[in-house]
Each structure stands twice: as C-alpha cells, then as structure tokens.
Amino acid sequence: MKEIELTSLDIKLYTEKLDNGLEVYMLPYKDKKKYFISYATRYGSDVLKFDVDGEEYAPPLGVAHYLEHKLFEEESGIDPFTFFSESGTDGNASTSYDYTQYICYGTKKFDENLRYLVQFVNRPYFTDENVLKEKGIISEEIKMYNDIPDYKLEIKLREMIYNSLSRKYDIAGTIDEINKITKEDLYKCYNSFYVPNNMFILIVGNFDCKSAINIIKEELDSKISVNLPKIHNVNENDKVNKKELIIKEDIEVPKIGIGLKVPSKNLKLNDVELDLYLNMITTILFGSSSEFRERVRVEELLNDIYSEWESTDNFKTFYLYATSKYPDKLVEEINYEFDNLSVTTTAFNRIKKVWIANEVKTVDNVYRMENNVYDDIISYGKPIANRVELIRNMDIKVLRNLIKKIKFDNRCILKMYSKDKKKL
Amino acid sequence: MKYIKKDLGSYNLHLINTNKYKTVTMKIVFHSPIKKEDITKRNVLSDILLQSCKKYQSKREMIIESENLYALDIYNNIQRYGNYSMFSFTLQVLNDRYTEDDNLEKSIEFLSEILCNPDISNNAFKKDKLSIVKNNTEVVLSSLKEDPVGYSQMRLYEAFDKEGPISYRMAGYKEDLSKITKENLYTYYKNMIENDYVDIFIAGDFDNVKIVSIIKKYFKFRKIKKRKINYELDIRKCRKRRLFAKEKCEASQSKLAIACPISKMSTYEKNYPLVLANIIFGGSADSKLFKNVREKNSLCYTINSSVSKLDNLMTIKAGIDKDNFNKTVEVITKTLDDMKKGKFTDKDINIAKELYKSYIMSIEEDPMRIINEYLSMEIVDMDSYNERIEIMDKVKKRDIIKVFKKINMDTIFLLEGDIK
Numbered sequence: 001m002k003e004i005e006l007t008s009l010d011i012k013l014y015t016e017k018l019d020n021g022l023e024v025y026m027l028p029y030k031d032k033k034k035y036f037i038s039y040a041t042r043y044g045s046d047v048l049k050f051d052v053d054g055e056e057y058a059p060p061l062g063v064a065h066y067l068e069h070k071l072f073e074e075e076s077g078i079d080p081f082t083f084f085s086e087s088g089t090d091g092n093a094s095t096s097y098d099y100t101q102y103i104c105y106g107t108k109k110f111d112e113n114l115r116y117l118v119q120f121v122n123r124p125y126f127t128d129e130n131v132l133k134e135k136g137i138i139s140e141e142i143k144m145y146n147d148i149p150d151y152k153l154e155i156k157l158r159e160m161i162y163n164s165l166s167r168k169y170d171i172a173g174t175i176d177e178i179n180k181i182t183k184e185d186l187y188k189c190y191n192s193f194y195v196p197n198n199m200f201i202l203i204v205g206n207f208d209c210k211s212a213i214n215i216i217k218e219e220l221d222s223k224i225s226v227n228l229p230k231i232h233n234v235n236e237n238d239k240v241n242k243k244e245l246i247i248k249e250d251i252e253v254p255k256i257g258i259g260l261k262v263p264s265k266n267l268k269l270n271d272v273e274l275d276l277y278l279n280m281i282t283t284i285l286f287g288s289s290s291e292f293r294e295r296v297r298v299e300e301l302l303n304d305i306y307s308e309w310e311s312t313d314n315f316k317t318f319y320l321y322a323t324s325k326y327p328d329k330l331v332e333e334i335n336y337e338f339d340n341l342s343v344t345t346t347a348f349n350r351i352k353k354v355w356i357a358n359e360v361k362t363v364d365n366v367y368r369m370e371n372n373v374y375d376d377i378i379s380y381g382k383p384i385a386n387r388v389e390l391i392r393n394m395d396i397k398v399l400r401n402l403i404k405k406i407k408f409d410n411r412c413i414l415k416m417y418s419k420d421k422k423k424l
Numbered sequence: 425m426k427y428i429k430k431d432l433g434s435y436n437l438h439l440i441n442t443n444k445y446k447t448v449t450m451k452i453v454f455h456s457p458i459k460k461e462d463i464t465k466r467n468v469l470s471d472i473l474l475q476s477c478k479k480y481q482s483k484r485e486m487i488i489e490s491e492n493l494y495a496l497d498i499y500n501n502i503q504r505y506g507n508y509s510m511f512s513f514t515l516q517v518l519n520d521r522y523t524e525d526d527n528l529e530k531s532i533e534f535l536s537e538i539l540c541n542p543d544i545s546n547n548a549f550k551k552d553k554l555s556i557v558k559n560n561t562e563v564v565l566s567s568l569k570e571d572p573v574g575y576s577q578m579r580l581y582e583a584f585d586k587e588g589p590i591s592y593r594m595a596g597y598k599e600d601l602s603k604i605t606k607e608n609l610y611t612y613y614k615n616m617i618e619n620d621y622v623d624i625f626i627a628g629d630f631d632n633v634k635i636v637s638i639i640k641k642y643f644k645f646r647k648i649k650k651r652k653i654n655y656e657l658d659i660r661k662c663r664k665r666r667l668f669a670k671e672k673c674e675a676s677q678s679k680l681a682i683a684c685p686i687s688k689m690s691t692y693e694k695n696y697p698l699v700l701a702n703i704i705f706g707g708s709a710d711s712k713l714f715k716n717v718r719e720k721n722s723l724c725y726t727i728n729s730s731v732s733k734l735d736n737l738m739t740i741k742a743g744i745d746k747d748n749f750n751k752t753v754e755v756i757t758k759t760l761d762d763m764k765k766g767k768f769t770d771k772d773i774n775i776a777k778e779l780y781k782s783y784i785m786s787i788e789e790d791p792m793r794i795i796n797e798y799l800s801m802e803i804v805d806m807d808s809y810n811e812r813i814e815i816m817d818k819v820k821k822r823d824i825i826k827v828f829k830k831i832n833m834d835t836i837f838l839l840e841g842d843i844k
Contacts, residue, residue, distance in 0.1 A: 031443075031444050032444075032789055033785050033786060033788065033789060034785075034786050034789050079710070079715075079719075081708075081709040081710045081714075082710050082775070084710075085708060085709075085710040085775040085778065085779055086771075086774070086775055086778060087778055087782075088775075088777075088778030088779045088780070088781050088782030088783075089782065090708075090709070090779075090782075091709065092709075106782050107781075107782050107785045107786060108778070108781075108782065133722050134722070135722070136722030136723065137718060137722050137724070137725050138725070139745075140677060140723075140724050140725040140726075140743055140744065140745065141725035143675075143676040143677040143743075143745075143841075144677050144725055144726070144743050146676055147572060147675040147676055147677050147841065148570070148572075149570050150570070250569075250673075250674040250675075251567070251570065252563075252566035252567055252569075253563045253566055253567055288487050289484060289487040289488050289491055291484070293484065294482060294483065294484035297483060297556060298482075298552070298556070300555065300556055300559045303559070303560050303563040303564075304563075323563060323567075325559075325563070350488065350491050350492070351491075353491065353492075353494065353495070354491045354494075354495040357494040357495035357518055357522075357523075358495055360446055360518060360522050361446065361447055361495070361516075361518060363446060364444075364445045364446050364447055364791075365789075365790070366789060
C-alpha cells in the first residue's frame with residue numbers, strides 16, 4: 001500500500017494496484033460516519049466501435065448506459081438496492097462518456113457492502129426477458145431529459161462542436177437505438193471492458209483501509225487481466241463542425257450556447273496544469289467577479305450563466321450557456337471578451353486564492369472530495385496530490401504565453417428562441 | 425458536538441460546537457406568517473440585498489470582497505414551512521485556522537453589512553438595482569415550465585386547494601412583481617427587520633464567549649418578537665370522489681402528481697410511523713412504488729413519494745407516458761391499498777428503520793443539515809435526534825398500518841406531454 005499526502009489539506013490517500021491491474025484508491029477520514037464506495041470501469045459512451053474476436057463491432061448507441069441499468073439484475077432475484085437498504089445504505093450507478101461507476105454509500109456494514117458491490121458488478125445476468133423489460137424504463141429516462149430545454153441546448157451545441165466524435169451523441173442513446181439492444185450486445189461490451197485492468201475502486205470516508213484491501217483481494221485477486229480490445233477511434237476535425245445555428249423551442253426566454261474547441265496537442269503543458277490555466281482564462285473572463293459579468297448585469301443582458309471545460313484525448317472544449325432576453329447583444333459582449341482578451345495580475349492572484357480556499361473547503365464534504373478524486377483518476381489517470389501547490393505556483397507569464405497559442409475564434413454560437421412569435 | 429440555545433431578547437442564538445469541519449457556517453432565519461401578496465416582494469428583497477449594500481455599491485465589489493475573505497459563500501433562500509415564509513441567509517467560511525486571525529469576524533461583519541446596512545437613499549432601494557432584480561425575477565416566472573416536475577407539483581397543489589398556503593407559488597407572481605417599487609420594497613424590508621421572528625444558528629469550531637460577542641456586535645434587532653400563529657396547516661378533509669386535473673404541454677414525457685391529505689395524527693405518529701410508512705411506500709430506491717410501477721411494470725424511470733408534516737400531506741410524483749396514465753394510477757392505488765391492508769413485511773420495516781438511522785447518523789456530516797435540523801426542532805415538536813433512533817426502533821407494524829389508513833388519494837394531476 002502506498003501512502004500519498006494531499007499537500008496542504010491534512011489528509012492522506014492510500015493506493016494499491018493488484019497484480020491483475022485493478023487499482024484501489026482509499027481516502028479514510030477519522031471524524032466522519034459515512035463512507036462512499038465507487039467501483040468503476042473506464043468504459044462509457046465514448047466507445048463507438050471496437051474489435052470482438054477479430055471483427056469490427058459497432059453496438060447500438062446507448063449500450064454502455066443500458067449495461068449499467070442491467071447489471072442490477074440478479075439471478076437470485078434479490079435486488080442490489082434491497083441488499084444495500086438492509087443496512088440503511090444507498091446504492092446507485094451512473095454512466096458518462098468515459099466511465100461507468102457503481103456506488104454505494106452509508107454508515108454501516110462497510111465490509112459486507114463493499115463485498116456485495118464488487119460481487120454484483122462481476123455477476124452479469126442478462127436474459128432476453130430482462131433486457132426487454134428495461135426498454136420502457138430507459139425510454140422514459142431519455143424522454144425526461146429530452147424535455148428539458150437546457151439539455152437540448154447542450155446536445156445541439158455538441159453537434160456543432162464535434163463532427164464525428166462520440167461526444168456529439170447523448171450518453172443514453174436514442175429510443176430507436178436502444179430498442180435494438182440485445183443481451184448479446186450487453187455481454188460483448190461487458191466482457192471486453194469490465195476487466196480488472198480497466199477498472200478501479202475508490203473509497204472515501206469512514207472505513208478501515210486494511211480490511212478494505214483484504215476484501216477486495218479476496219473477491220478480485222483471482223480475476224485475470226484481459227487484453228483490452230482495439231478501439232476504433234474516429235478522426236475529429238480541429239475546427240468546429242458548424243459556426244452558427246438558430247433553433248426554436250417551447251421556451252419563453254431565449255438561451256444561447258457557445259462552444260470553444262481547443263486542440264490540445266501542441267500547447268506544451270502537462271494535462272493538469274493545462275486544465276488549471278484554461279480554467280483560469282475563462283474564470284477571469286466570465287467568472288462571477290469578472291468585469292464582463294458586472295457589465296452585462298448592469299445592462300440587464302444576462303439572467304443566468306453556466307460554463308465548464310471538457311477534456312477528450314485531443315481536445316479541450318469550453319462550453320458556456322446563458323439565458324438572456326437579448327441574445328444578440330449578449331453574444332456580442334461575449335465575442336468582445338474573446339477578441340480583447342486580457343488578464344490582470346490582481347484578478348489572477350485573487351482567483352488563485354479563491355481556488356486554494358475552495359480546495360480546503362472541499363475536504364469537509366466526503367461526497368465532493370470523492371467526486372474530485374474520482375475526476376482526477378478519470379482525467380489524469382491518478383489523483384492529483386499537490387493541486388494546492390500547483391495552484392499556488394501558477395505563473396501569469398505561462399498564462400499569457402498560453403493565450404497566444406490558442407485560436408479563440410474556433411468557436412460556435414447556438415441561439416435558442418421561443419417558437420411562439422409573440423414571445424421574445 | 426455541543427448545542428446551546430441563548431435567548432438574546434430580539435432573537436435566539438443557537439451555538440453548535442463541533443471540531444469536525446474546516447469551515448464555520450452561520451444561518452440567519454426570518455420567520456413570517458406567509459401572505460400570498462408578499463411572496464414576490466420577499467423574493468425580490470432577498471435578491472436585491474445581494475446586488476449591493478452601503479459599503480459595497482456593486483455586486484462585483486461585493487463578490488470581490490467575498491473572494492478576499494477566502495472565498496466565503498453566501499446563500500439566500502426562501503422556503504415555506506407550513507403557514508410561514510422562512511427568509512434566510514447562510515454564510516459559510518473557512519475557519520481562521522486556515523486563513524488569518526479575524527477572518528471569521530470580518531465575514532460576519534460582511535453578512536451584517538449585506539443584511540442590516542442595505543443600499544438605501546431617500547427611504548428607497550436603488551432604481552437600477554431593483555430593475556436588475558425585477559428583470560431576473562420576471563425571467564424566472566416566465567420559465568417555470570422548464571422545470572416540469574416542479575411545475576406539475578405546483579399545479580397539483582393549486583388544484584388540490586385553491587385558497588390555502590399550499591397553493592401559493594413560492595417563485596412569486598407576475599402581477600405582484602409589477603407593483604413593487606423601490607419605496608414599498610424598503611418599507612417591506614423595515615417591516616421584516618422590525619417584526620419577523622429571528623433565529624441565528626452558527627456551527628463550527630469557535631470560542632462561544634467570543635462568538636456571542638461578535639454576533640451581538642453585528643446583529644442588533646430592537647424589538648422582542650413573538651410567533652403569532654401555528655406553523656402547521658389545518659387538516660384538510662379528503663374529497664369523497666377523487667379530483668382529476670390535467671394540463672397539456674409540449675413534451676414527450678408526462679408528469680403525474682398526486683396529493684394525499686393526511687388526517688389527524690398524533691405527534692408520535694407523525695414523527696415515527698409516518699416516516700417509516702413513507703420510506704416503505706415511495707421514499708427509497710427499494711420502495712413499493714419503485715418496485716411495482718417501475719421494476720414490475722416498466723411504467724416509469726422516476727417515481728417517489730414525500731411527506732410534509734406541516735402541510736399534513738403526502739405527494740406522489742412520477743414521469744410516465746400519457747398512454748400509461750390509467751395503468752399507473754391503478755398500480756399506485758393498488759399499492760397504497762395493499763399498505764393499508766398490511767401487505768408489507770417485517771423486513772420492509774427493518775429496511776426503513778435502517779435507512780432512517782443512516783439518515784440521522786449522517787446529519788452531522790454536513791453543517792447545513794445540522795443547522796436545518798435544529799431549525800426544524802424550533803418549529804415541530806420533535807425529540808432530539810439521538811432519542812429518535814431509539815424510539816423509531818420500537819415502532820410496530822400495526823402503528824404503520826394505522827398511519828397508512830389515514831392517507832388517502834385526493835387530487836390527481838397530469839401534465840400531459842403530447843409529443844409522440
């Protein structure tokens with residue numbers, strides 16, 4: 001077991017790698033009652049095509065998410081939710097572009113629940129009948145999201161940014177696609193990607209590291225590592241797929257979405273630092289204490305704003321969503337910020353202070369901490385132990401250099417208006 | 425953890441000492457009997473206080489100051505607790521151990537500047553700031569349907585009881601928004617400070633003597649206030665025949681919402697068997713509704729029930745296909761009938777008890793939840809949460825059946841999505 005100190009946060013992380021490649025990350029807390037266990041595979045909706053038995057195989061869209069639902073099916077008929085509930089524990093699962101995770105969190109029976117979690121994920125039981133049953137449930141899930149205007153905005157914006165990458169599709173697929181899914185599809189994907197060398201376990205909160213490792217070894221040491229299949233990657237254009245688009249939906253107040261696509265190959269910073277600096281640029285530009293925000297507030301051009309960065313193998317993509325009665329004027333203001341990009345030392349240092357304070361605050365919250373470590377493992381392959389130091393050492397010269405290298409005009413603009421002409 | 429309540433005359437100060445956190449959390453709550461015509465004004469007031477104050481004349485200055493105080497967070501919130509509107513501001517800041525001496529005091533002073541020293545001239549808020557907040561509020565009020573679950577619940581309550589506080593839209597009303605002026609908003613503010621009943625909670629690792637003197641220094645309300653009416657809504661009789669209400673919308677999924685009034689229950693019944701009944705019926709991923717409606721009949725992705733003790737009401741919500749409306753209502757009805765007949769096992773009860781224990785045990789993980797727990801105890805007659813686990817353990821099946829018999833389906837609302 002390796003011990004890693006998370007610098008400036010008074011907390012230690014323990015890691016171990018089993019011979020078969022399974023990674024275990026543990027972050028024990030002394031003064032918490034809750035624990036949180038995540039068992040994850042680095043497989044999500046990003047995989048569109050891969051080889052099975054020497055042949056190319058492209059399962060229906062949404063298969064990774066479908067698989068996540070169906071792993072809760074047990075031959076014994078005992079529902080994993082019921083098992084967890086018996087000790088007051090909650091269970092859940094989620095699928096993203098680049099991972100699928102199974103979680104349980106509670107205050108009691110840690111050993112039993114950990115053991116059960118890894119057992120049920122390793123015990124697929126798919127039948128024609130139980131696969132069919134899920135279609136109604138997942139169809140309602142897809143419909144639920146598709147009814148949310150903000151969700152439609154995001155999906156449309158993704159289609160404008162990417163020309164072929166999986167990120168342009170909904171993680172859950174479409175109703176037509178999921179209707180094609182069979183138990184054979186589920187087994188093929190399961191057997192290819194739910195293998196120890198593609199998976200990890202992350203545990204945070206109130207538990208004992210030694211007994212956790214013992215249970216994991218008892219349950220999973222005998223699993224054999226399997227060569228991961230060849231995944232067929234698609235070629236993605238450096239440029240955005242479509243620059244501008246207007247759509248109409250059943251909304252009252254218009255919305256906008258802006259995407260900035262940054263090819264990351266030649267930016268010459270390591271991934272963690274690159275993410276910090278990119279985030280710094282957009283926080284200074286559009287963050288809550290930016291000059292932009294004050295200006296659009298006073299001019300009443302902005303009602304709501306949300307932004308985030310996304311990473312893929314070769315790209316860093318910035319998403320900005322906003323609600324505004326005057327979308328054209330707001331877009332002009334945003335364009336102005338990109339075209340006249342400048343960063344001041346004052347803002348730069350203030351944001352650094354905010355980030356460091358937020359890192360410390362996060363430690364109080366087991367869930368948020370779990371989330372951060374989890375994101376690190378997915379994004380960087382390992383938890384980042386010295387993030388506070390990395391933030392403290394950020395240099396405005398590096399930031400200014402980076403700004404010069406990025407083509408900020410590689411953006412797309414989506415506007416969503418009301419269908420009803422009388423409205424805005 | 426140690427809890428002390430101090431009566432400071434014009435408000436109660438609740439001190440929660442715990443060394444579990446790196447942060448200190450403080451919440452100030454203004455209780456006022458809810459008036460429909462004041463809801464919008466109260467919302468606008470809450471937001472305008474965060475636009476500027478005497479000391480920080482713009483929102484940007486205000487945010488920059490909060491960043492300088494080591495990224496303190498301030499949240500504003502207004503919630504209905506039965507007959508009352510609870511207007512609150514919450515401050516969360518790193519303990520001085522991680523920042524510098526006096527950062528906590530400066531943060532409390534900052535909150536007091538925002539709440540007690542607003543940006544007023546000539547007995548009125550600033551025109552431009554009011555305009556910003558009104559514009560934002562109007563957009564919120566225009567976009568209620570973008571949250572179809574919340575919207576369907578609101579429409580359900582309006583159908584269920586046209587007059588009572590349960591039907592009030594907490595987001596406010598457009599017609600009231602246009603009546604708000606910078607002058608009458610200030611009058612309302614003064615009235616709130618003068619007359620609302622106030623609780624201040626603070627949780628974290630601090631010295632009590634010092635913190636009491638700091639809070640006394642920055643929060644001074646002159647008048648001693650009393651709570652005038654009950655928090656709990658009057659019990660509403662269930663209709664003899666169920667009421668169906670429907671509204672069409674442009675969506676592919678329909679939202680079903682059902683109101684089930686709860687008839688007279690003892691405090692014990694409400695605090696114990698009712699809580700278990702709800703967990704068993706629709707309050708967890710292992711519930712009867714989840715199993716029957718979703719897993720057995722594939723009728724939905726989400727379904728749950730929740731209980732409001734102050735409103736004497738259980739609410740059931742599900743996202744379904746409109747063609748499955750009758751079938752879903754039938755399965756839900758059957759499930760509730762089965763509960764009344766005692767068709768659940770001791771294992772179901774034990775699971776519900778364990779989930780409840782886990783909930784109680786995790787309260788201390790989050791300072792906001794601890795504070796909200798103590799706030800609830802100010803309002804509802806409840807045992808301390810350590811005692812609750814013991815009492816809950818002794819609840820019998822017959823107690824749960826008895827409460828199920830007091831829950832009846834009354835109003836059924838469907839927000840009907842008509843896209844295929």
